[in-house]
Amino acid sequence: MTQSDVLDLFMNAMYAAFKLAAPVLIASIVIGLIVAIFQAATQIHEQTLTFVPKVIVIALMLLVLGSWMINIIQEFFTMIFDKIAGM
Numbered sequence: 001m002t003q004s005d006v007l008d009l010f011m012n013a014m015y016a017a018f019k020l021a022a023p024v025l026i027a028s029i030v031i032g033l034i035v036a037i038f039q040a041a042t043q044i045h046e047q048t049l050t051f052v053p054k055v056i057v058i059a060l061m062l063l064v065l066g067s068w069m070i071n072i073i074q075e076f077f078t079m080i081f082d083k084i085a086g087m
Contacts, residue, residue: 001087009083016076020069024061031057 035050
């Protein structure tokens, strides 16, 4: 295995990780901003007010996008095992 193969494998791993994490992180950031604006407007500064909506949205995102995420992981591992078989 050459250095370019290792770098290619690392690049594919990072790309898969970003594709998996991006939708959940973006949804969490958007909900956090909405709740922060609501808290600033109403002057309610309760810690659980930011935590509960984020948990609910993240759980819904994982339910909705779960099969897509599994497909990405499956494609990545198939690529890895194909490279191992080709060695």
